[in-house]
Amino acid sequence: MAKNLLYSCLLAIICAIVTADEPSLQDFCVADFTSSTRVNGLPCLDAKFVQASHFSFSGLNLVSNVSKPLGFGFILATVARIPGLNTLGISMARADYAPGGVAPPHVHPQATEIITVIEGNLLVGFVTSNPDNKLISKVLQKGDVFVFPPGLVHFQKNVGSRNAVSIAAFSSQNIGTVLVANTVFGSTPPIADDVLAKAFQVDKAIIHHIQSKF
Amino acid sequence: MAKNLLYSCLLAIICAIVTADEPSLQDFCVADFTSSTRVNGLPCLDAKFVQASHFSFSGLNLVSNVSKPLGFGFILATVARIPGLNTLGISMARADYAPGGVAPPHVHPQATEIITVIEGNLLVGFVTSNPDNKLISKVLQKGDVFVFPPGLVHFQKNVGSRNAVSIAAFSSQNIGTVLVANTVFGSTPPIADDVLAKAFQVDKAIIHHIQSKF
Amino acid sequence: MAKNLLYSCLLAIICAIVTADEPSLQDFCVADFTSSTRVNGLPCLDAKFVQASHFSFSGLNLVSNVSKPLGFGFILATVARIPGLNTLGISMARADYAPGGVAPPHVHPQATEIITVIEGNLLVGFVTSNPDNKLISKVLQKGDVFVFPPGLVHFQKNVGSRNAVSIAAFSSQNIGTVLVANTVFGSTPPIADDVLAKAFQVDKAIIHHIQSKF
Amino acid sequence: MAKNLLYSCLLAIICAIVTADEPSLQDFCVADFTSSTRVNGLPCLDAKFVQASHFSFSGLNLVSNVSKPLGFGFILATVARIPGLNTLGISMARADYAPGGVAPPHVHPQATEIITVIEGNLLVGFVTSNPDNKLISKVLQKGDVFVFPPGLVHFQKNVGSRNAVSIAAFSSQNIGTVLVANTVFGSTPPIADDVLAKAFQVDKAIIHHIQSKF
Amino acid sequence: MAKNLLYSCLLAIICAIVTADEPSLQDFCVADFTSSTRVNGLPCLDAKFVQASHFSFSGLNLVSNVSKPLGFGFILATVARIPGLNTLGISMARADYAPGGVAPPHVHPQATEIITVIEGNLLVGFVTSNPDNKLISKVLQKGDVFVFPPGLVHFQKNVGSRNAVSIAAFSSQNIGTVLVANTVFGSTPPIADDVLAKAFQVDKAIIHHIQSKF
Amino acid sequence: MAKNLLYSCLLAIICAIVTADEPSLQDFCVADFTSSTRVNGLPCLDAKFVQASHFSFSGLNLVSNVSKPLGFGFILATVARIPGLNTLGISMARADYAPGGVAPPHVHPQATEIITVIEGNLLVGFVTSNPDNKLISKVLQKGDVFVFPPGLVHFQKNVGSRNAVSIAAFSSQNIGTVLVANTVFGSTPPIADDVLAKAFQVDKAIIHHIQSKF
Known part of the structure; x- marks a missing residue:
């Protein structure tokens, strides 16, 4: 195994040298999860190996587990699942809510969130910063869109009698979530x-x- | 009418003077479409007048007109319809496609696009820049997600036998679209x-x- | 009074026309709190009227009120008090803590904070995002420096027997503060x-x- | 050869360890084309090895091949040829045009272009985005300057009877070019x-x- | 005159109201030098009034005055002369040098400069920051390109026996210049x-x- | 020793592979000074190894050497000493001044500086860019704050009869300093x-x- 690792290491260096003479233009920087280097964001895969699958992910049609206590589940389509999102500053997610289900008050430290309701009725809201602490909230119907400004505490609640579904997008390829509680x-x-x-x-x-x- | 306009002008100045002593923190910059000043982006509404409706828009559940010749229609939820998106760098849209319908090759000059298929089957693709001009394309099913890097020519086509629907998000509050043809x-x-x-x-x-x- | 306001209005337009022929280079954009236009950040004062006082503020030597219940007080030197900070992405603050005093868990939505202890001993900490929720904390002595990454929940507590003082700087000219509670x-x-x-x-x-x- | 590669690898790690105690300030990040790591942009050369030649390139005085069918040729002075441009957001190019020669409609996905005519007469133009699709064009003489906003389709044509030459600069160290056709x-x-x-x-x-x- | 000014004021407000219903996409933000509002950068002209001349400027073919004591002259094509450059982060300039002429040590506070020699021979150089203070310099021939990193002291000198000419581009639409002496x-x-x-x-x-x- | 280095190399690759399946969210990017890769900024340490000490530094309570000729000394709390500052765009410093001591005219190429006086009296000033070259200066007392815009020449002088102390913050994790002389x-x-x-x-x-x- 050590030999294989060494071989990979040498191969990487050889590739780098071989390609050094003709650095190609960069249309994208598909994340290379096998790189040993950690940077702000992620290192890029050699463009020669990039395929359509790097820009794709399947599963936003699937219902997440919405068991107790929150009655809420979600699936993220961020750079961890779509390496082509690396450096592009956007991502998506689907959320499911049982009746009465709650996405509890949380913060995305540096990303705006925009959501649209696919099924059901959601009460959504965010609170402005100190000293106003003003709650700005609204009940959304199917097809409504709402925006949560970056870094503010916000929440969602299914106020309908059936399951609800929302699609969200974020202004970051790799959102972090601070659950207040x-x-x-x-x-x-x-x-x-x-x-x-x-x-x-x-x-x-x-x-x-x-x-x-x- | 001139008097009213003058009054508005004076009122604006008075408001500015009155609020000058206590500039509040800025959680958001809701677009003020009535301002006579044009800036990169849009001027902000006084935070005192901001309401939940400024962060919301209804209608992504409605089917757009998908008549000939393209068999394709869309509705944008950008800052023009959601003033709260101003300065936040994100927006949404819904697209409808008749069977065989085509979103023709186009470019969003400075925004990444991420889409998910809500109904139907879409062939999507983008072309890398010169000199490779490599087409990266994929047929998407319901629930699939795909990314179009910023500034590259891309297109969608309904390859199913029924209408298709996609939800897209963009890394700009005010995307421009360059339709190649x-x-x-x-x-x-x-x-x-x-x-x-x-x-x-x-x-x-x-x-x-x-x-x-x- | 209406006449004075009108006069100001006309004067502003005249100034603009007179200076239109010779737009000067921009070394800074000192905030003009009297402008009737709201933008992301603040409009700029005419550079001809800029003085040293626009870049200055007095009072970080003064002890803030540290009464109950928190035993904590602070004073901000942000763009609201130093108009020359506009567009420059930095600001300062002083905080005072009674023995046992607490700066309660809070978030600066889009700013990093760096602090140094001037007097006393502070327990400081921040919590990483979901799902780790790891508390990273440390007791600081006089002269110690600590960093709170942007958008993460953090707090300070005076763990000494005397009043404590810290000086902080933020990577924003106009920090917002979300007090969790x-x-x-x-x-x-x-x-x-x-x-x-x-x-x-x-x-x-x-x-x-x-x-x-x- | 494998030994040499291994040696290089070890040497790189040793260098890194030796310099770890005294990370120097970063005035520039000269591209290191031999690094095995791919990042958004390019990794940096150790500042100790940086020379004037890393900031320089020769050849913008040479006439490019302007053969058929386009009657147009160019040479780029981007980061691929001037490693010192890495991370600095600017680059240059020279273009030559036979009489009637055409730089065909194209897009630089994320860069503004500014050009000046060194010899001859150029018709230049760009088209605004949908739905206006307005052509903004002008015939340039020697010494004229023109700007193409980022992401918009633009073109140049030699409308004089002799060869024409232009110098362009771009707001990116590594422009991509999407040739529409x-x-x-x-x-x-x-x-x-x-x-x-x-x-x-x-x-x-x-x-x-x-x-x-x- | 007061009436005319008032009229302009009212007209501006009317225009704003009339256009408020249909905010157009923003392909560019051409500077409006007549606006009474000062922002970081410049306010935008209504896109309806934008013409090709806003993106253009004539005169980079003209020789600047290169009289004593420096033997150096230049002309800037920045946003002050090309309003279409506003917000686009790039500009151009031409410099002329008598034999022995010197562009004295100077700093562009926040812009990179890239230059190419059109005629003659230039000694160019920049100095790295403290504590190295290393001079990186080179004699450039016709067609050579050189880069000055942002914020570093640099200079040019005509070391040939005839007049020299260079074309420069900057990564800012509105460079400031700090002449050290x-x-x-x-x-x-x-x-x-x-x-x-x-x-x-x-x-x-x-x-x-x-x-x-x- | 060569074996140890090889071992480290292999270990790094193994770690990368093991962690590849579960890329965690990024709350911070603590600098990894042992990485062999140089990037704009610094590579990140594996979040698993991050500790409170990475966000901390001791010593801003210590008086720097203020010997001749300048009578001025300082200590920096930048990313070189606080690896947690990496990518966060802020840093701190303490400066000491003997009576008459001078921080000579200098430039921070791309960072704003904000300072507050902890002890003594400082004359501070900066000079605007060409052609105005206007000196904007002020004598600061204890508790006063002052701002130096990015890229402009500025200086400080102790005009009191005792030692003076200031705390500064910068809008960069890794400021460079160009000492004019x-x-x-x-x-x-x-x-x-x-x-x-x-x-x-x-x-x-x-x-x-x-x-x-x-």
Whole structure:
């Protein structure tokens, strides 16, 4: 196995040297998940090996698991599944909601989200920053579109009597998601209880109670 | 009427002066289509007047007209319809295709496009830049996702026997679309016929024939 | 007063016409808080009127009020106070902490924060995004520096026996701050209690109890 | 040879370790074409090995081949020839035109182009996006400058009786060029003829005729 | 005159209202020098009034005045002369040099410069940042290209026996130029002489001598 | 030793393969100084190995050496010392000044600087670009804040009778500093004396005198 690895290593260098004389124009930078180098984003696959499958992914027609407690599930079509998205600053997702199901308050640190309702009725909302903390919310019908500005806390809830489905797009190929409850009450290790007691202005027993759920 | 206009003008200045002492933080910059100032993007509405409707739009559930000759129609949910998208670098659209319908070869000058098929079967493809001019294409089923890198010529075609529907998202709040055929053969005024005859390596009669269609 | 306003209006147009022939190079874009136009960022003052005071602000030597319940206060030196910061992507702040004082978990939607401790001892930490939710924290001494990546939940706590002071800088001229507790439990109007009950996995009585504090 | 390659590999790692203690400031990131890593742009050469030749290229005084059918030739001074351009967002080119010679309609996906005429007379033009498709064109004399906005279809034609020469600059170190005719009618494999027939609104025989030229 | 100004003001508002219903796609943002609003960059002209002349400028064929003391002259084709360059991040210039003529050490604060020699021989160079302060220089012949990285001190000198000409492009539509000598020894008001004496490590008499030249 | 290096190389490749199946979201890109790849910025450490110490640095409480001739010293908290700053576009520094001490005229090629005075009194100033060359300066007291726009020449001087201290932040994780005097008169090799004599409009003897100091 060591020999194979060495061989791969040498081959990579040889390829690099062979192609060095004719650097091609770059139409895209398909992610190369086998590269040993980590960069902001991902290294690129040699354009010679790029195929249509690198720009594609199947499965946004499938219903995600919407079991308890949240009654909410989703599937991401980000650069991890579509390597061709690398460096292109966009991605997609599908979300499913049982009746009453909730996408709990969360933040995408650096991405805008735009969603459209494919089936059902969703209550959606986001809260503006301090000191206004104004909730901007709306009930969406099938075919409605809504925008969540970057870095603001937002949520969705199925307010209809049947399952709901939404398609979302994000202004990043690799969104991160900060789930407020999990981050604050369920981190590893936990945030000190007196920090949380002061922040939420309740006694530590309540903080411990919430922490025990995560 | 002149008085009203003057009044509006004065009011705008008063508002500006009144708010000058406490510039608020900016969570978003909802487009103000009534501003007399044109900037790269759009000026912002006073945050005090921002409502949920500024972040919303209805109608992506409606079937667009897919009449001849292309058998293709679409509706855009860009900043022109969702003012809250201003400065946020993302937008959405729905496209409908009759059987055999074609979204003709086109370019979004500075935006990546990601699409997912909601109904039907689409042949999609894009062509890499000179000198390779490699066609990267794929037949998509319901639930499949595909990416068109920014600035490259791409197209879609309904290869199924029923109407098809796709939802797309773009990495710009205000995509421009360059339809190759209309741009090259249907501009106002037309591009000189000898330029086109040399470019397409055919005689001017054929150029005139194509130009007559636009 | 109407006459004065009209006069200002006319004067602005005259100035614009007079200067139109000789657009100067732009070394900076000092914010003009009296402009009636709102843009992403702020319009610029005529460079002829720019003075050193536009790039300056006094007061980071003053102790902020650190009264209960948080025992924490701060003063911002952002574009609202230093108009010369407009478009330059940086700002500063000073924070004061009583013993045990807490800067509660919060997010700066699109800015990195770097802080240094001027006096005292601070426990600082941030939590990585889902699904890891890893708390990365450290006790800082005088002269220590720490970084909070953009869009992640973070907090500070004075763990010493005397008042503490920190100086922070942000990669934005106009940071927004999302205080997790205030945003989630104290928005106007409130987020629906069943959304919060599901998110925090506790019953509505506890949600109502926390909401009553904001 | 394998030994040499291995040696290079080890040497690279040793260099990296030796320099790790004193990461130098980065004034530039000269492209390293021998690196086995592909990134968006190109990896950087160790600054210790950077020389003036990395920032230079000779040959914009030479006349390119302007043979038929286009009567047009060019030479690019992009990052492929000037490694010091890496990450700097600019490049240059010289174009030569026989009398009647044509730079056919093309798009630079993400770069603005600015050109100046060194010798001769050029008709230049670009077409705005859908639905206007407005041709904005001008005949340029020696010393005239013209701008092509990013992502729009544009062309040049020598309308004088002698050879013409232009110098262009681009807002990218590595421009891609989409030649409309070659992309649409000359891709490998070809775009389906019915897609093109619908797009150009002519019958397939004409499509096949044009395709046969590429 | 006041009436005319008022009329212009009202007209601008009317235009804005009339066009508000149909915000068009933005292919470019041609600078509107008559706008009373100052933004980072420049406001845009209504696209309806845009003409080819907005993208053009004549005069790069003309020899600039190369009189003493520097023997150097130049003409800029930036957004001030080509309004269509607004927001596009590129510009051009022509420079002329008498034999021995010098473009003195200077900095373009945020723009890369690429130049090509049209006539003559130029010594060009730039200096890397502290602590290396390495001079990277080269003598250029006709047709040679050279790059000056952004923010670094650079210079050009005609080392031939005849006049020299270069064409430059910049990665900004509106370059600023910091002439080192004029900035440091010729500012209004002057920099305190003891600051300069310490910086250049010479006595104040020499500082005063140099200051007297500017 | 060669074996160890080879082992490291293989291990890196194995790690890459093992992690390839589950690319995690990217909250940060902590610099990996041991990577053999050089990119614009720095490669990232595997997130699994990231610790709080990567986001921290100690020492801004320590007084720098402020010996002659400048009477000025500083310590940088940039990505070289805080690997967690990589890609985040911000950094900090502390500067100390003896009475009369001078931070000589310098440029940060692409970063804005914001400073606050912790102790003492500083005269600070920057000079606008050509042709205005206007000095904008101010004497700062303890707690005052001042901004230096990117790419402009600026300086600081202790005008009090005791040592002074400032904390600065920069809009870059890796600022470069161009010291005007050292760059122009102390480069290796030196800039030709006739270039400097023309630029500063003095005879070569004075140029040689100044050059001898560096």
